[in-house]
């Protein structure tokens with residue numbers, strides 16, 4: 494049967510072309526070749542001993558202090574050769590490459606005194622776990638430009654179990670440290686390395702822009718507490734690609750500050766691209782957004798995702814008091830195996846910094862599109878809980894096929910949106926088909942819609 498080209502077809506082609514072009518401009522496309530440093534030193538030149546016992550904090554400090562004089566001469570490289578280099582926290586500088594050899598292992602000290610206390614983040618108002626300051630990360634940098642942490646699959650091992658035990662037995666005095674934190678920095682590259690056993694979240698870019706995390710492996714036991722993989726926080730133009738992450742909590746969690754502190758700091762996360770991510774998580778999600786999202790989160794694009802043996806696939810977490818927004822999220826090509834809840838929205842996640850949050854500060858959640866999802870051995874397809882006077886709107890689901898072991902497969906409250914080709918059949922709140930006039934509501938689904946309209950002529954997806 495010959496199909497005539499209608500004006501609608503032409504319009505749809507144009508719309509999908511425009512959104513394809515706009516959607517494809519992400520930091521993953523814009524990144525530039527790595528800087529080559531004209532100067533290089535080796536950590537042993539500063540007295541470091543790679544026996545796994547000698548504390549090398551001073552050697553790292555002195556080497557980086559020495560390299561400062563090369564910052565305006567093309568930058569410099571600090572080479573860490575094969576060995577086990579025990580250290581407390583150290584601080585990076587601009588125009589620096591930290592290069593680990595294949596068999597190099599940087600080991601975090603197990604003495605908490607080697608992890609100095611620093612101020613709470615202004616967008617959190619206090620440490621995430623405890624009031625007051627927090628332990629500084631093992632590898633730290635602030636106000637930097639052009640910093641590269643890389644290596645031939647060398648390892649940074651936080652030896653976090655001592656911190657997990659202090660968390661479990663209630664003997665922490667301050668919030669646990671991250672393994673790597675970059676604050677207010679741009680042109681950051683973290684690549685070709687393995688990060689293990691972080692005390693807390695593993696890689697934390699906060700108030701950063703132009704961040705590339707590529708080809709890293711992040712490992713921590715599935716029962717280790719809060720060992721998130723990568724947490725872009727109040728950061729924009731971030732590309733995370735070709736990573737394998739297996740940890741106790743969210744593999745990736747996009748954040749932007751906490752309740753009244755995040756609202757007044759008002760530093761959003763935007764233009765976050767995640768692609769070719771594989772992994773498993775004990776208690777977390779493959780990709781989480783929130784729960785700290787008070788500065789707003791928008792333009793999140795994730796595709797080619799493979800999550801297995803995990804609690805959740807995709808999860809949005811928020812609560813009254815957070816304020817802020819999560820909008821324009823597009824997730825596609827997701828494969829889930831042995832996952833308890835494939836998609837979860839938690840509007841009442843709770844957890845507040847103090848009692849001064851404003852219960853009337855409601856988060857705005859809208860334009861969330863999830864398409865091309867397959868799942869085997871899923872308990873629940875979707876547990877989608879919005880908020881009573883603050884529904885999550887323009888939620889669009891398309892081409893989702895899950896083999897589900899529990900009933901009901903979908904359980905929705907206070908959400909609104911549309912769906913096409915979802916099996917098992919989604920909840921009534923999202924049951925309306927996606928039509929051309931929903932193009933502006935269903936973020937970036939126009940490509941898909943075009944193929945749906947094609948099918949409609951053959952009668953296969955006529956509305957019920």
Ligand SMILES: *[C@@H]1O[C@H](CO)[C@@H](O)[C@H](O)[C@H]1NC(C)=O
Pocket residue numbers: 635636637638677678
């Ligand atoms: C952020 O870093 C830049 C340098 O990259 C600096 O000029 C600026 O003052 C820093 N902002 C804050 C709040 O420290």
Ligand SMILES: *[C@@H]1O[C@H](CO)[C@@H](O)[C@H](O)[C@H]1NC(C)=O
Pocket residue numbers: 644645646647685686708735
């Ligand atoms: C990933 O890193 C490993 C070493 O860790 C390297 O051999 C491999 O070439 C890298 N792959 C890409 C695509 O960069």
Ligand SMILES: *[C@@H]1O[C@H](CO)[C@@H](O)[C@H](O)[C@H]1NC(C)=O
Pocket residue numbers: 646686687710
């Ligand atoms: C890097 O090392 C980790 C941990 O030893 C390993 O699981 C991973 O496969 C290695 N990656 C590459 C690209 O060789």
Ligand SMILES: *[C@@H]1O[C@H](CO)[C@@H](O)[C@H](O)[C@H]1NC(C)=O
Pocket residue numbers: 654655656658659662664
């Ligand atoms: C708590 O755990 C830490 C780290 O393992 C240990 O040093 C400390 O003795 C423990 N304290 C108590 C009260 O169990």
Ligand SMILES: *[C@@H]1O[C@H](CO)[C@@H](O)[C@H](O)[C@H]1NC(C)=O
Pocket residue numbers: 605606659664665666
């Ligand atoms: C917490 O403070 C107590 C008392 O000052 C100290 O003995 C303990 O070592 C501290 N714990 C940590 C994890 O730093």
Ligand SMILES: *[C@@H]1O[C@H](CO)[C@@H](O)[C@H](O)[C@H]1NC(C)=O
Pocket residue numbers: 527643682684685707708
């Ligand atoms: C990772 O390692 C590969 C192989 O050595 C190299 O080609 C690539 O440029 C590295 N990528 C980054 C971002 O460091």
Ligand SMILES: *[C@@H]1O[C@H](CO)[C@@H](O)[C@H](O)[C@H]1NC(C)=O
Pocket residue numbers: 518519729730763764
């Ligand atoms: C996000 O990316 C788009 C397209 O590259 C760009 O126009 C916009 O300025 C970026 N937003 C931020 C906050 O950097």
Ligand SMILES: *[C@@H]1O[C@H](CO)[C@@H](O)[C@H](O)[C@H]1NC(C)=O
Pocket residue numbers: 802803831832833870
């Ligand atoms: C299904 O997934 C659960 C975890 O959600 C796992 O315990 C169980 O073994 C899986 N069943 C099969 C047949 O793989």
Ligand SMILES: *[C@@H]1O[C@H](CO)[C@@H](O)[C@H](O)[C@H]1NC(C)=O
Pocket residue numbers: 826827864865866867892941944
């Ligand atoms: C539906 O998603 C699967 C991947 O899960 C993909 O292979 C297939 O092409 C998609 N179908 C349509 C109509 O887009």
Ligand SMILES: *[C@@H]1O[C@H](CO)[C@@H](O)[C@H](O)[C@H]1NC(C)=O
Pocket residue numbers: 900901904905
């Ligand atoms: C749907 O989810 C809510 C909230 O978790 C729960 O209380 C309710 O029992 C669930 N409904 C069904 C039919 O399972």
